[in-house]
Amino acid sequence: MFTRRESFSEYIRFYPVISILLALNIGIFILTWLPGIGGLVYYGGMGSNAAIATGEWWRFFTPMFLHLGFMHILFNMFCLFVFGPELEKIIGKMRFITLYLLSGLFANVATFFIHDYDYNHVxxxxxxxGLFGAYGALVYYTKHALPQLRQVILPIIAISVVMTFLQPNVNVTAHITGLIVGFIIGLSYFNPKRIVSWRKPNR
Structure with a gap:
């Protein structure tokens, strides 16, 4: 399920939303390293509770496209690259982008309300x-039908949560909020009654 065997062109064709998200994140990361403009992009878009308090509301959204170093973006984009395709295939393009953006948005909103005035994050x-949370909802509804998914995804979620609390300089609030929001959205997406309605032919 999480083994990627597609060629580069097949991956882009099969998973266009994830491909766009990968390109945006990587492209913006490269942009932030360019002299002059890089600092403007990074500091103008990073999550800053102080700036948000003065009315810079776009910072609820932009931090999810910025990263603080190579290992930071490598981990996040690797997770998106590996775990995103199955979700995009199962729930569709619009539901996937809704899940992704809302999880990131609420994670940043929670960070604003819970952390100090001078807290910054990207x-x-x-x-x-949020993707992990959605998988958790899928496991909840299919625990008997898809035992293999349960055996793979639950340890990944557990390890990710544990590492959140063990690693330094991690926005714990964003991680846990994203997980919860993704799970709630996933409960809606994967509700058996709703899935049946998806499968009804259009009139």
Whole structure:
């Protein structure tokens, strides 16, 4: 399920939303390293509770496309690359982008309300944890039908949560909020009654 065997062109064709998200994140990361403009992009878009308090509301959204270093973006984009395709295939393009953006958005909103006035943050981790949360909802509804998914995804979620609390300089609030929001959205997406309605032919 999580083994990627597609060629580059097949991956883009099969999973266009994830491909766009990968390109945006990587492209913006490269942009932030360019002299002059890089600092403007990074500091103008990072999550800053102080700036948000003065009315810069776009910072609820933009931090999920910024990263603080190579290992940071590598981990997040690897998770998106590996775990995103099955979700995009199962729930469709619009539901996937809704899941991703809302998980990241609420993660940043929670960060604003819970952390100190001078707290700053960047990263797509809230959105990535939203994907894990959605998988958790899928496991909840299919625990007997898809035991293999349960055996794979639950340890991944557990390890990710544990590492959240063990690693330094991690926005724990964003990770846990993204996970919870993704799970709630997933409960809606994977509700058996709703899935049946998806499968009804259009009139």
């Amino acid at each position: 990263g797509a981790s809230g959105a990535i944890f």
